[in-house]
Amino acid sequence: MKSTTVHRFILFILSVLLLGRGVVSNSEPAAPVKQFFEKHGARESGHTNNWAVLVCSSRYWFNYRHMANALGMYRTVKRLGIPDSNIILMLADDAACNPRNKFAGCVYSNTGNYLDLYGDNIEVDYRGYEVTVENFLRVLTGRMDSSVPRSKRLLTDDRSNIFVYMTGHGGNEFLKFQDNEEISAFDIADAFEQMWQKKRYNEIFFMVDTCQANTMFSKFYSPNILATGSSEIHENSYSHENDYDIGVAVIDKFTHYVLQFMEGINKTSQASMQDLFNTFDPKKLDSHPGVRSDLFRRPLENTLVTDFFGGVAQAEVVLPALEDAIVEPEALEPETKQRQSPTREVADTFVDPSLLATGWELPNASDVTASALRQHGGPDVDYTKLMVAAARTEIALKEPFTSTLRAWASSLLILALVSWTTVPRNRRPSEH
């Protein structure tokens, strides 16, 4: 037993050393790539489409605020340009039309009823009892029955930025779904890893508003994930305000202040994620919000809020690259003419104007970009994966040992119990 532990330890040390070497030797050819990217706008996130998965995992009237949280986020991402077809909204949806709701068909997130979040244009994709852990994981991993309609699917690819928002009642490393089941931090981490493996995302922004929320993202191990939560371990998240007409709390503090920040953002805003995180104030929130960015490859100052909350288009559009995306209809003239007189023999000098402006002048630079763009499965990524795998095996090797120990201890306990019950009874006849 001891020798194997020593072996394992040596192996681990060796692998760490190897990884270190790999990273060093890797960084050298990456330098020009990095330079290129810095020159051409480091804000580039490389995504072409945005998706949002918004989950309210509570139901019942007294959890009104969780529904308001999710709907507030829904309204914000929609306002900032993510189409309904790219939003998966999971909502128990029993607040708006609850008999106890004084304002039938409306959900408000503030006292004074300024803004009806429910409105007349809302698309709930998973409603009521459909909001389950299983469905949530199926949405993320894409493992669906073939009969599931398009609107319920997360049809993302390696160019998608996904915003995942969860709210509900939770605890250390778990979140309750409708008082019925729980999802653990491990499940979400594994689901994200599966998404990464299948190239289902470019970047993920994970936000969770629940008690001990920061534990929910503590188990992530896949790259390109930015996460934030409302409170630390052993810390509660609190609701923001009560409405005395509605009779319950209408929104949670964390979400309230995030939404307040978002109200100042429009589709073309240049505010960064760091700006958002800077607004977190533990005094106002009564909890310590957390940010996890060690898996995220871009600096937060260069990550736009609209990279995750925004619409279709990419930030790249401000670059001159858009110029060549514009197709000039004049270029079609010779072709149309030729169609009219197909007998013409002269070779048409068809020059696509878009080409003149592009890559042919800069073949070297373009090579660099092409290789830099292969973010998925790039060498760095492989190493991190290896490292993660190594770390996991270490954990996996330790765990069975403790669990067998525990198993033996409890069986001994049961045995002791059994003998205790049997022995005195056998003695009893002799005592008589």
Next chain:
Amino acid sequence: MDAVSKPALAFESAFTRRSIIASYFLVIFLALPLWWKTTSIERQALPVSRVYAATGRELAFPIHVALDTRNCEVGTDTIVQEVRHHVENNGEFKQNGLSVEVSSATATANDYQVVLRPGTRDPIVDGRKVTVEVAPEHAGVAALQLADTLATLLTPYTSLRSSQAERVVTYSPRYRLAFTLLNEDAAAGNAALSWDVQNALAAQLSPLLERLSVLHNFTIESQVQYHGPLAFEPRALQVGEQIEHGLTPGDLTVFVNSAEWTLSSSVSNDPVLHFVAFIPSSKHSPLRIVDSNGLPTSSNAFILPQWGGIIIHNPQSTGIVPTLAGRPLDTIFATFRQQLSALLGVPELPPHVHARTRGVAGVTDWQLDALVRRRAAENAASAQDTLQSIVRLVAQIEDMPVGEDVKGDVQDALAALDQAYSTAPSSSTEALTFASKAQSVASRAFFNPGMLALLYFPTEHKWAVYAPLFASVTAPLLASLIREVLAWKKERKAKARGPQPVDSQRPKAE
């Protein structure tokens, strides 16, 4: 307690008691296989070694180039030698899995033919033939020029810039094309109430779709909308005496008002490419695209990467047009065609190379072949990736079930992949078919609904759940077993000592 000893009841014999206790254990033992069956996860063995053996394997496409130098004074052999040399030194071919073989033999139908002749005109492409003219004073570098032209024609993607690579949609065997005539506000004047979409599609788009049918299967839908407001206010521009309206590059990125425009139906799960002809309302007419300096550009169309294309149509005269047809509509659809081919990744010809007969399809054999080769290679690589990630995930996540169907799909994908590798030398189209099949089957295996892992439960949870139930059940069961065994031993001892009245059989005290 009771002075009068009760007569022993029928069930109070040792045998009955023991049978009752034994029956409990019998049930437990009989239930064990059922418990085992219901709690174990079906994990079929995947062909891991075969998956890893396929790693890094690339499709190899041999390319035969027949060099025709009859019209040139230069010696055929020397120039063939030189071109060969340059081609071998060019890394781009190898990078793309092409092994180019240059010879002076006559070309067959599937070979690429290069005709070299004196002259000063730019290279002209016709079918799989390219005519390169070399000025007499440049005869020395003719071979280099030839090799260069070949490289740009055969591997057009290596010199693509990122934005171009980014706008190309990921491969799918099926696409839905959604064409929308979108009036900003038909009620406010300046609108087209219908369009002659059938004819425009047939004239402008069908030849291209036909040409690309080896790659994709297209479904087309079209609609006319009369109210599609913008989510922002275009800025007003003073052009001469006229007021025009401008869309800045920033506006273009948020042009699509997804909250209010319904641009495609969601009847299938195929990827959709959107094409929108936008007619601004009289309030915003004419609507131009301006550059970053705020000056109007001559362009009126743009592409949203991977999403589709948009053209802003400012009619010649304001007012209501009952039917949009003829020349303006043709221009719109010609633009759509260009946008579509850009989105699908049809490589553009190098700027100095011209096509002899372009036709409406506008895709030469060189371009189509390059696209097919690229898509085949992409699909094969993607299938490999998917298979590997399945294997890796199954090893990594222990609670993930692997059913018979997943195993079957993985095997099918591997078989299709093998076929793709073996057919690539003879036909790139067939290689694409197999690679695409491998990719879709591998994806199906990955997305198998049965592959959802069990939820994670910490070991503490398991004990917390099971201990209260099983501990309390096991204790009396085991206790009674031990007691019975002890009683049985005692009885046997007593028997061995000789017949003796023992009151061990008496009913238990209450």
